Amino acid sequence: MTETLGFCEETRPEGCGxxxxxxxxxxxxxxxxxALFGLCEKRLAPKNFYLVLxxxxxxxxNALESRLWNIVMRTSPSTAPEVFSAFLARIEYVQADYGDPAFFKKLAARLTELDAKFNVKRKxxxxxxxxxxxxxxxxxxxxxxGLLLDPKDCTxxxxxxxxxxxxxxxxxxxxxxxxxxRAAHESQVYRIDHFTGKETVQNVLALRSANAVFDGTWNGRFVDHVRITALEELGLEGRAGFFEGMGLARDMMSHLLQLAAITAMDLPSSFRDTDFKAEKKKFFESLRIFSPEEAGSCVVRGQYAGYAAEPGVAGGSATETFLALKLAVDNDRWRGVPFYVRAGKKTGAKRTCIEIVYKKPDHGIFRDIDIGYPNVFSFSIQPEEKVDFSLISKHPGPKLCFTRRSMGLDYRLDEHDKAPYPTDYERLLIEAMAGDQTLFLSDAEMRGMWNFLSPILGTWQRRPQACPLHIYQDGTPGPAAAQELIKKDKRAWE
Ligand SMILES: NC(=O)c1ccc[n+]([C@@H]2O[C@H](COP(=O)([O-])OP(=O)(O)OC[C@H]3O[C@@H](n4cnc5c(N)ncnc54)[C@H](OP(=O)(O)O)[C@@H]3O)[C@@H](O)[C@H]2O)c1
Structure with missing residues (x-):
């Protein structure tokens, strides 16, 4: 059984509708x-809880029950019928007419009845x-x-x-x-980016704050560069209607900058959401905004060769399906340490990770010898969740020679630990029901994201020749220009 030592805080969702x-x-x-079904199945949902769809x-x-059954069978095929029935007992469907104020009055009245039935206190x-x-x-x-209350008003x-x-x-x-x-106070707004709900992403800060050896080296004195990767094997999957007007940069930038922020931010003074958000906000303030010239030299955009033939894609579409960037974080901790970031579709494999690449020792006997550097601290987020640190160690045997070894933390695979882990969405729903905004984005982060992305989109629109769309073969990790972006700094993606 995995032992949890000393500090163990649990977020408890409050009973609510x-x-x-x-x-x-x-x-x-x-x-x-x-995720809602998963919370009920794993008994992580509050006891007093109901759902209105x-x-x-x-x-x-009948149609509702059959849709829900299909959804549950897709994600949890071994669900017992009684578990599904218990889930259904908490649910009802209402047909909405958003243009009619009477619909919201009726909804408010129904929530009052359901609050009484499920013993929920107007939450x-x-x-x-x-x-x-x-x-x-x-x-x-x-x-x-009257459904959105003034947060100061009552319990x-x-x-x-x-x-x-x-x-x-x-x-x-x-x-x-x-x-x-105009309708809700910032403290009532929960902006989801589900990457923050992932275990490995939360472990970046957990490992740093709990182990001085990591935070002590988490800076430009020891770290050479940082790589952030979010590659997908899949292409459009029939979602041209959504993706054509959006493009990969708008779709993925929030995820990529959240990973960068959680990696680069200073440690908060506590795990309270206000302290956490204050530090994350400073990252967005330190992130260098690209000039039009930099948007050309530090950003690569690409499109997979088969994209034009996808159903629903307009002929000659310039929508990007791949993006690589070299970010600069202008603060004392990270000045001079590039953050290479890439994301793309149809890249041959699904892989999301954060890699902290260390400098090699600049003194001593190994200064001019390559024995397998660099040391890489790697946080794998998808498809598997694990943490690895690559070390250089002595090869066993009579000779003094060196081997690259990996020190791994595969906490998800601990066979003895049977506690039901919430998935990313389940975790975020628990946090929202508990009123903890730590894992949600503030308005400042959302603005920071757009302040960063806007000049890039502007350059693509106004000066497309400065940042041409590179076509890459389906099933390859992006265009050659993305390799060149990092190679010209004498580094590599992996
Ligand atoms: N799908 C994803 O993977 C994904 C990923 C990240 C973020 N998001 C975000 O999550 C939200 C939902 O995404 P989605 O893909 O589920 O969207 P969607 O399928 O386009 O729309 C969701 C539902 O909203 C209702 N709807 C459509 N137009 C509406 C309107 N003008 N006013 C009120 N209701 C309307 C429709 O239901 P009825 O017609 O039955 O009312 C529709 O089934 C969006 O804000 C999207 O940007 C989605």
Whole structure:
């Protein structure tokens, strides 16, 4: 049994009603409903808990149950019928008419009845799994109908959860945010980026803060460069309608910068969400914004060769499916340490990781000899979750020669530890129900992301010749220009 020592804090979700708008959608079916079921199945959901699924599409009880069964069978095929029945007993579907104030009045009345039935004390989480264009109207209607409470008012609460990419441009994101803020206070807004819910990502800070040996070397004196990779094996998977207008940069930038922020930020003085967010905000303030020239020299964009033939893709589409960047973090800890970041579709393998690449010793007998450097501290996030540190050690035997070895932490595979781990989405839903914003993005981070991305998008639009679209073969790790971006600094992706 894995022993937990001394410090063990558990986030406990509070009993609440969970209202999912856009419940007929892709995100709801692939991520949120499986996570809600997972929480109930693993007994991680609060005892007093109910779900209202809302969308405009009419759906009777039979259709609802059969949709939920299909979703559950896809993600948890060995589910026992009684576990599924217990889940169903907490759920009801309401057909929404978002343009009609009477719908929200009726919803408020129904939530009051469900609160009484499930012993919930006016605590409601509203998950807006709809297109972002609907956020402002929905939040406003929730406020007007008395469902979004003033956070100072009482011991009850109401919170709104939204998903990245938080708009399509700096201006559009600011307008969406302003719209939500007219209805809800920042302390009620939970912006999800599910990468922050992943175990290995949380372990970056946990290992640093708990082991002085790591944080002591977490800076430009010891670290040569940092690599962040988020490659996918899959291509569009029939989602041209969503992706064509979005592109990889808008779709992935929040994930990539969250990984960079969690790697680069200073350690917070406590694990409280306010301290954590204050340090993360400083990362976004230190991130160098590219000039138009840098957007040409430090960014590579690509498109896989088969993209143009994907159903729904317009002929001559310039939508990027690959991105590589060299980030600079202008603070004392990281000045001069490049962060190489890449993400892409149809790259031959699914792989998401953060790698801290150490300098070789600049003194002593190994200074001019290559014995297998560099040391790499690697956090694998997908497909497997594990942490490795590559060391140079003596090769066993009578001679003095050296071998590269890996010191690994495969905590997910601890056979004796049977505690049910929440998945990333499950973990984030627990946190939102507990009122802890640590793993959610603040408005400042969202703005920081757009401040960084906007000049790049602007350069692509206004000066496309400065950053041409490189075509790469399907199943390869991006265009040659992405290799060149790191190779010209005498480094490599791996
Ligand atoms: N899908 C993903 O993997 C993914 C990943 C990251 C982020 N997101 C974000 O998560 C949210 C939901 O994504 P999604 O892919 O599930 O979206 P979606 O399938 O396009 O829409 C979700 C649901 O919203 C409802 N809807 C559509 N237009 C609406 C409107 N104008 N007003 C109110 N409701 C409307 C539809 O249900 P009814 O017509 O039945 O009401 C639809 O089933 C979006 O904000 C998206 O940017 C999605």
């Amino acid at each position: 969970f209202v999912l708008f856009g419940a007929t959608g892709d995100l709801a079916g692939r991520k949120i409903l499986p 809302a969308a405009r599409t009419p759906m009777d009880r 409601h989480l509203f998950y807006l799994a709809t297109p972002p264009a609907a956020f402002e109207g929905l939040a406003g209607s929730l406020r007007d109908s 009850c609460w109401s919170r709104v959860v939204i998903e990245k990419p938080y708009g399509s441009s700096l201006e559009n994101a600011a307008a969406i945010d302003a719209g939500i803020k």
